[in-house]
Amino acid sequence: MLEKALIKESKRMFWYWIIFLVVLAGVGFNSYLHQLNQGLTVTGLSRDISWGLYIGQFTFFVGVAASAVMLVLPYYLHNVKEFGRITVVGEFLAVSAVIMCMLFIIVDMGMPMRVLNMFLYPTLNSPMFWDATVLTGYLLLNIFIGWNVLEAENKGVNPPKWVKTLILISIPWAVSIHTVTAFLYAGLPSRHYWLTALIAPKFLASAFATGPALLILICFMLKKFTGFDAGKKAIQKLALIITYAMCISIFMVAVEFFTAFFSQVPGHMVTLQYLFMGAHGHGQFVAIMWVFVVLAVLALVLLIPRKTRENDRTLIIACIAVFVSMFIEKGLTFVIGGLSENPFGEITPYIPGIHEILISIGIWALGIMIASLFYKMVVSVKRESDFANASFNKQEMRDC
Amino acid sequence: MNINRRKFLKVGGVLALGLSIAPVSGVLAGVKGKYMPNSKALTGKNWAMVIDMKKLDQDIDACITACHKEHNVPDIGNKKEEVKWAWTDKYGHLFHDNKHEYMNEEMEHKDFLALCNHCENPACVRVCPTQATFKSKDGIVMMDYHRCIGCRYCMAGCPYGARSFNFKDPRPFIEETNPAYPTRTKGVVEKCNFCVERLAKGLIPACAEASKNGGILFGDLEDPNSEVRKILDTQFTVQRRPSLGTKPKVFYIL
Numbered sequence: 001m002l003e004k005a006l007i008k009e010s011k012r013m014f015w016y017w018i019i020f021l022v023v024l025a026g027v028g029f030n031s032y033l034h035q036l037n038q039g040l041t042v043t044g045l046s047r048d049i050s051w052g053l054y055i056g057q058f059t060f061f062v063g064v065a066a067s068a069v070m071l072v073l074p075y076y077l078h079n080v081k082e083f084g085r086i087t088v089v090g091e092f093l094a095v096s097a098v099i100m101c102m103l104f105i106i107v108d109m110g111m112p113m114r115v116l117n118m119f120l121y122p123t124l125n126s127p128m129f130w131d132a133t134v135l136t137g138y139l140l141l142n143i144f145i146g147w148n149v150l151e152a153e154n155k156g157v158n159p160p161k162w163v164k165t166l167i168l169i170s171i172p173w174a175v176s177i178h179t180v181t182a183f184l185y186a187g188l189p190s191r192h193y194w195l196t197a198l199i200a201p202k203f204l205a206s207a208f209a210t211g212p213a214l215l216i217l218i219c220f221m222l223k224k225f226t227g228f229d230a231g232k233k234a235i236q237k238l239a240l241i242i243t244y245a246m247c248i249s250i251f252m253v254a255v256e257f258f259t260a261f262f263s264q265v266p267g268h269m270v271t272l273q274y275l276f277m278g279a280h281g282h283g284q285f286v287a288i289m290w291v292f293v294v295l296a297v298l299a300l301v302l303l304i305p306r307k308t309r310e311n312d313r314t315l316i317i318a319c320i321a322v323f324v325s326m327f328i329e330k331g332l333t334f335v336i337g338g339l340s341e342n343p344f345g346e347i348t349p350y351i352p353g354i355h356e357i358l359i360s361i362g363i364w365a366l367g368i369m370i371a372s373l374f375y376k377m378v379v380s381v382k383r384e385s386d387f388a389n390a391s392f393n394k395q396e397m398r399d400c
Numbered sequence: 401m402n403i404n405r406r407k408f409l410k411v412g413g414v415l416a417l418g419l420s421i422a423p424v425s426g427v428l429a430g431v432k433g434k435y436m437p438n439s440k441a442l443t444g445k446n447w448a449m450v451i452d453m454k455k456l457d458q459d460i461d462a463c464i465t466a467c468h469k470e471h472n473v474p475d476i477g478n479k480k481e482e483v484k485w486a487w488t489d490k491y492g493h494l495f496h497d498n499k500h501e502y503m504n505e506e507m508e509h510k511d512f513l514a515l516c517n518h519c520e521n522p523a524c525v526r527v528c529p530t531q532a533t534f535k536s537k538d539g540i541v542m543m544d545y546h547r548c549i550g551c552r553y554c555m556a557g558c559p560y561g562a563r564s565f566n567f568k569d570p571r572p573f574i575e576e577t578n579p580a581y582p583t584r585t586k587g588v589v590e591k592c593n594f595c596v597e598r599l600a601k602g603l604i605p606a607c608a609e610a611s612k613n614g615g616i617l618f619g620d621l622e623d624p625n626s627e628v629r630k631i632l633d634t635q636f637t638v639q640r641r642p643s644l645g646t647k648p649k650v651f652y653i654l
Binding site for chain 2: 129342
């Protein structure tokens with residue numbers, strides 16, 4: 001089946017796209033070699049802001065990975081037939097996203113060559129050990145499931161029974177990866193912005209908005225560039241899921257304001273003040289936070305009314321708004337915001353280094369490349385099985 | 401795979417040879433777990449420190465220098481990446497949830513000595529994914545620089561800012577290397593170790609030794625007759641951020 005990703009019926013355009021991504025990944029890799037050689041001094045990280053762009057994006061992509069469950073759960077548990085065509089699209093998105101997560105973790109480490117210490121000295125009390133464990137498990141689950149389901153379709157048979165078992169396991173597993181990722185933050189004394197039980201549900205809600213929004217965008221791209229049609233009904237079902245998830249996640253962002261500002265506890269207020277209004281003379285995130293607010297409102301305004309949600313063009317705009325706004329909230333400012341007030345009550349600014357940005361772009365490129373190759377395979381298999389089904393139906397009609 | 405008798409015997413022979421050598425390797429690698437602790441070593445069940453700011457005032461810089469020299473702590477020279485085991489900061493920072501608007505200026509800006517609190521309930525140990533940071537039997541929060549993967553989770557976990565990360569190779573920034581203590585490599589976290597290597601030789605921590613007027617007292621919290629316990633019994637002492645439940649073991653007399 002792999003040959004379908006690599007050789008079969010490739011358009012030239014596709015290979016230019018892959019070469020472009022390879023070049024970006026190469027530039028990122030070059031920067032990473034530089035970082036390995038010099039140390040994390042090449043980043044904008046500091047004693048106070050000890051986690052930044054890398055861990056922020058790691059957190060964001062755990063959400064993207066977990067969101068595959070929004071296709072799998074309705075299809076396998078509630079028999080939502082419309083999703084049948086695209087569950088593998090979600091599973092391969094999850095695979096690419098988990099690989100990106102792992103890369104973001106590895107580039108963030110001071111001693112990446114010691115990464116296996118996490119499994120050589122398993123530490124059950126550390127959320128990071130659990131996070132590494134559940135992410136690895138989730139990656140394997142989705143590779144096995146996605147591959148076997150597609151392979152079966154390629155051969156024109158039903159997937160083996162044990163795959164169904166794995167699929168059922170993968171549903172709570174998806175919830176677990178984002179919950180454990182939230183627990184990385186939600187249990188640290190003195191990090192007030194993170195010290196709330198709301199983090200896990202907030203992460204899940206934003207994941208179930210962001211991931212499906214990305215899936216819709218992918219489906220539109222697949223339709224445009226390959227002719228693969230996910231079907232209007234599937235897209236609309238996803239759009240509805242995004243609408244509810246986005247409402248819930250914005251609600252959860254908003255209630256934090258009440259707790260912080262009604263209680264007037266300085267530790268609870270300071271990060272929100274710093275992010276949205278500026279505090280102690282620092283306000284580097286204020287502009288971008290208001291971009292988040294505007295995009296989030298725009299997304300809701302376009303998603304909630306039926307008319308704009310059902311219109312392809314406005315739906316695309318809404319999905320981009322969901323993705324970008326949530327990337328700002330969760331991928332950029334959640335992690336950095338939580339660390340911005342140091343243990344001495346001072347605000348530390350953070351500006352990512354050039355290599356840090358190039359490495360991040362490289363990881364994006366690699367993730368997009370993996371997804372592109374997977375999707376090429378998916379599209380070829382679907383095209384053949386669609387063709388086989390069509391001719392089978394014709395045969396049947398004639399036989400009647 | 402096709403295994404004939406000849407091949408089987410060959411492989412079997414090699415395996416048998418390996419088995420007979422195995423016990424020898426134990427001898428060559430030395431006997432594990434048998435060594436005598438120094439008879440002069442200071443022993444305690446739960447080490448703690450009392451910092452008396454009234455007595456320490458003059459010696460504070462000497463304490464920091466003694467510590468940093470002893471442990472090859474580099475002088476990086478910028479705030480972004482600085483490495484420090486002991487340092488000074490003003491009251492308003494170290495006790496920032498305990499200051500108020502009308503506070504005596506002198507007190508608010510007075511420099512206090514800060515170091516790792518060797519918490520009884522350390523958040524850093526709880527979060528470390530490899531046990532590279534751990535609590536020893538005598539209550540010291542220690543670091544294994546050879547196991548640390550540099551994930552910096554402990555830095556996010558520590559509410560006292562006591563941990564430093566080696567953003568670059570620290571060796572060029574060490575003025576004079578003390579061969580008795582290891583230097584660190586880039587990519588690992590480090591912090592105060594309550595001079596565990598000095599305790600093993602029967603010496604009190606370097607900072608306590610450098611505070612000539614008894615500004616820093618070091619002792620066993622479990623021993624009711626220790627100097628530390630006597631001071632805690634008789635004087636008013638405070639900890640940094642006690643409300644977080646970490647149970648810090650560095651006590652201050654303001």
